[in-house]
Amino acid sequence: MEIKQLSEEQSPSVVQQEPRQLHVLTVPIYPSTKLTMPDLYYVPGSAPCRAVLLTAKALNLNLNLKLVDLHHGEQMKPEYLKLNPQHTVPTLVDDGLAIAESRAILTYLVNKYGKGSTLYPEDPKARAIVDQRLYFDIGTLYQRFGDYFYPQLFGGAPEDKEKLAKVDEALKFLDTFLEGQKYVAGNNLTVADLSLVASVSSFEAANIDFLKYGNVKRWYETVKATAPGYEEANGKGLEAFKGLVNSIMKK
Numbered sequence: 662m663e664i665k666q667l668s669e670e671q672s673p674s675v676v677q678q679e680p681r682q683l684h685v686l687t688v689p690i691y692p693s694t695k696l697t698m699p700d701l702y703y704v705p706g707s708a709p710c711r712a713v714l715l716t717a718k719a720l721n722l723n724l725n726l727k728l729v730d731l732h733h734g735e736q737m738k739p740e741y742l743k744l745n746p747q748h749t750v751p752t753l754v755d756d757g758l759a760i761a762e763s764r765a766i767l768t769y770l771v772n773k774y775g776k777g778s779t780l781y782p783e784d785p786k787a788r789a790i791v792d793q794r795l796y797f798d799i800g801t802l803y804q805r806f807g808d809y810f811y812p813q814l815f816g817g818a819p820e821d822k823e824k825l826a827k828v829d830e831a832l833k834f835l836d837t838f839l840e841g842q843k844y845v846a847g848n849n850l851t852v853a854d855l856s857l858v859a860s861v862s863s864f865e866a867a868n869i870d871f872l873k874y875g876n877v878k879r880w881y882e883t884v885k886a887t888a889p890g891y892e893e894a895n896g897k898g899l900e901a902f903k904g905l906v907n908s909i910m911k912k
């Protein structure tokens with residue numbers, strides 16, 4: 662895939678940002694023959710984007726970071742929709758492949774750049790557990806968080822206690838998964854932990870008390886201490902998300 666750069670040369674660091682400009686995709690799409698550093702279209706505060714940054718850190722992989730200004734609708738521009746018709750961040754563009762959905766990006770990155778890594782084990786049974794946790798995150802835990810919190814944050818809706826109870830139930834499930842093991846899919850850090858920690862840390866911004874669950878608390882502290890580059894990859898973006906929440910909820 663050829664992308665015409667409209668801005669100056671990109672930083673190779675996952676933490677350094679670039680001037681906020683979109684890039685024009687030139688059609689037709691075809692596989693590139695040379696290996697290039699993957700581009701990540703992202704927003705720092707976004708939990709799914711933070712999960713990708715955490716995975717890149719864990720793989721010691723550099724990404725070209727490209728900010729997408731959601732508030733001004735950059736994700737709806739035709740050149741972005743060609744990359745990702747769902748108009749969401751994150752979107753990864755790597756050597757002719759444009760891929761959305763953070764959890765698909767995480768597993769792709771390990772498959773491509775971390776062959777043999779315990780971050781996404783190759784053993785079918787071990788991998789099945791990681792996949793289950795990833796689907797639990799997208800389909801239950803983060804889904805319920807979004808159902809509860811985003812109507813309040815972006816729509817000014819009143820708090821719905823029933824929705825909060827569903828979030829709480831999801832946290833109980835997570836607590837059960839963590840019983841007797843260090844990480845969410847066993848005793849190694851995996852992409853499931855990175856996805857889930859990006860989700861769960863966002864609960865801080867909504868004042869949801871997840872630390873009352875003993876296994877979740879222990880796991881949260883463990884992942885914060887052991888996920889490579891945690892502070893840069895998740896901590897900073899989380900602060901940005903909290904800032905956004907405060908600026909909206911204060912109004």
Ligand SMILES: N[C@@H](CCC(=O)N[C@@H](CS)C(=O)NCC(=O)O)C(=O)O
Pocket residue numbers: 707708709731736747748749750751761762763764799
């Ligand atoms: N399931 C998707 C969710 C992505 C998503 O909803 N991203 C939000 C930001 S956190 C977004 O891009 N919203 C803009 C839009 O939908 O237009 C993933 O994990 O990648």
